[in-house]
Amino acid sequence: MDKKEKIRHFLQEILTRKGDSESFADDDSLLLGGRIDSLNILEIVGFLEKEFGYDLSEQEFDPNNFDSVETIAQLIRS
Amino acid sequence: MAIGTAYWLFQYPIFERELDWFSSTFNAPFVTQFILAYTLVFFVMAWLLLLLSRKWADHWLFKKPVRNLFLFYTGMLVLASYAPLPRPAWLSLWVILIIAGKYLWFLAYALSNRGKEKTPVSLIELFHFQPFWGSTNVPFPKGEANLRKIEAKSPLDLATVQLKGLKLMLWSSLLLLVFSLFDQIVFGAHGFIDPFLQGLPVLPRLNNVIHQYLVGKVFPRSICWMVLVANFLRILLDVSSFGGTFVATCRMCGFNALRNTYKPLEAKSIAEFYNRVYYYFKELLVDFFFYPTYFRFFKQHPRLRIFFATFAAAGFGNALFHFLRDITLIIKLGLWNALAGFQTYLLYCVILGTAIGVSQLRSIGRPPQNRGFLSTVFVLFFYCLIMVLDDPLRSWSIIDYCSFIINLFLPFAR
Numbered sequence: 001m002d003k004k005e006k007i008r009h010f011l012q013e014i015l016t017r018k019g020d021s022e023s024f025a026d027d028d029s030l031l032l033g034g035r036i037d038s039l040n041i042l043e044i045v046g047f048l049e050k051e052f053g054y055d056l057s058e059q060e061f062d063p064n065n066f067d068s069v070e071t072i073a074q075l076i077r078s
Numbered sequence: 079m080a081i082g083t084a085y086w087l088f089q090y091p092i093f094e095r096e097l098d099w100f101s102s103t104f105n106a107p108f109v110t111q112f113i114l115a116y117t118l119v120f121f122v123m124a125w126l127l128l129l130l131s132r133k134w135a136d137h138w139l140f141k142k143p144v145r146n147l148f149l150f151y152t153g154m155l156v157l158a159s160y161a162p163l164p165r166p167a168w169l170s171l172w173v174i175l176i177i178a179g180k181y182l183w184f185l186a187y188a189l190s191n192r193g194k195e196k197t198p199v200s201l202i203e204l205f206h207f208q209p210f211w212g213s214t215n216v217p218f219p220k221g222e223a224n225l226r227k228i229e230a231k232s233p234l235d236l237a238t239v240q241l242k243g244l245k246l247m248l249w250s251s252l253l254l255l256v257f258s259l260f261d262q263i264v265f266g267a268h269g270f271i272d273p274f275l276q277g278l279p280v281l282p283r284l285n286n287v288i289h290q291y292l293v294g295k296v297f298p299r300s301i302c303w304m305v306l307v308a309n310f311l312r313i314l315l316d317v318s319s320f321g322g323t324f325v326a327t328c329r330m331c332g333f334n335a336l337r338n339t340y341k342p343l344e345a346k347s348i349a350e351f352y353n354r355v356y357y358y359f360k361e362l363l364v365d366f367f368f369y370p371t372y373f374r375f376f377k378q379h380p381r382l383r384i385f386f387a388t389f390a391a392a393g394f395g396n397a398l399f400h401f402l403r404d405i406t407l408i409i410k411l412g413l414w415n416a417l418a419g420f421q422t423y424l425l426y427c428v429i430l431g432t433a434i435g436v437s438q439l440r441s442i443g444r445p446p447q448n449r450g451f452l453s454t455v456f457v458l459f460f461y462c463l464i465m466v467l468d469d470p471l472r473s474w475s476i477i478d479y480c481s482f483i484i485n486l487f488l489p490f491a492r
Binding site: 032034037038039042043045046056061063064 | 224227228334336337349353360361364365368369370372373380384387438441442
């Protein structure tokens with residue numbers, strides 16, 4: 001599984017747990033669309049730290065970077 | 079948007095009530111005469127601040143712009159409270175602080191965005207400080223940068239958003255009507271159905287019940303509980319109707335803002351209720367207190383990390399927001415007495431922060447639908463009760479409030 005696939009899989013898991021079974025595209029807005037919240041973002045941060053060793057404390061944090069599969073993938077690429 | 083803001087700023091500035099109070103209390107009619115001049119002074123200062131924060135983004139002053147903004151504002155409060163200033167300077171400083179206090183969190187959002195924006199400061203950023211769809215001290219819907227992200231991108235989007243806005247406006251208007259009827263029927267507030275309610279029994283307000291308890295005239299316990307529940311429902315209806323109206327108008331202007339209140343009575347946990355009832359206030363706390371704390375402390379202890387960040391937001395952030403919001407109390411009581419009078423609200427924040435923190439930890443990795451009806455009852459009971467401590471008057475001590483709460487439970491208490 002590539003990075004993007006792993007991210008998508010994790011987001012799917014979060015949504016399923018929240019009872020949201022609707023599908024989503026890579027560029028679908030999940031945060032601004034109200035499908036994930038701040039606590040979910042922390043789960044994603046935890047996932048990125050654990051899975052990819054990504055350290056977010058060194059940069060300015062912007063929750064909008066966690067809006068979609070695409071923006072998260074971009075974040076860890078940068 | 080600019081025309082709408084200018085109109086609202088001129089006709090209904092959000093600081094009008096506080097300035098009227100200030101002007102009459104200190105016999106300073108020039109405050110209301112020069113209200114526009116003071117407002118302009120504040121807006122020019124805010125614009126310069128935003129300009130400098132972009133130009134010198136790497137300067138130590140602007141590395142943590144939001145923290146420094148609040149330190150500066152607090153410093154000015156101390157100066158206005160204790161420095162022996164000449165009367166005109168003293169009055170002017172308080173007026174600017176009252177106006178700035180209303181826009182503090184708007185400015186904080188604009189400053190926090192300065193590192194992410196490469197564009198020059200636009201006047202639109204300032205116009206968003208008093209959006210014509212309405213706001214409280216809490217920016218609806220968050221900052222101007224967020225507004226650009228949620229703007230409808232196509233004619234189809236625009237039509238969809240506007241229809242959603244219209245639907246929400248109908249719902250909010252209905253809630254406003256229910257709120258008004260509820261207030262009149264249950265609490266005997268003045269209103270359009272007054273003539274039909276003559277002679278009917280009504281409930282006293284919560285503050286009155288507590289006051290009567292403290293002077294020894296205790297209401298029957300059943301009445302106290304009814305007042306608690308009615309007070310909770312009243313607050314819920316109030317927040318739902320005004321928040322809904324702001325968001326609906328914003329949507330009708332083409333911005334796909336999320337709802338402020340979303341089915342709060344379906345919440346299955348304390349944290350979920352907080353998330354559902356006043357979304358934009360919760361977001362403010364999350365953006366300025368929760369995330370910064372989360373990324374800074376206890377990185378090796380995931381659960382403690384979440385609890386501490388939640389407490390920083392729902393406890394500390396909540397307390398700071400309300401202390402600065404009630405600036406007229408600081409002027410009236412003096413800074414030190416205002417802090418001392420804040421003790422009950424502080425206890426409210428500590429209990430709320432702890433409860434939401436524990437609730438967050440319990441909800442991680444757990445599907446919400448697994449929790450039943452009893453969870454909802456417990457959540458609503460918790461908020462009904464804790465609202466006793468949400469003291470707007472700062473008039474009684476923690477012991478007074480706690481004694482009232484104990485009296486609600488103990489059959490042998492007075």
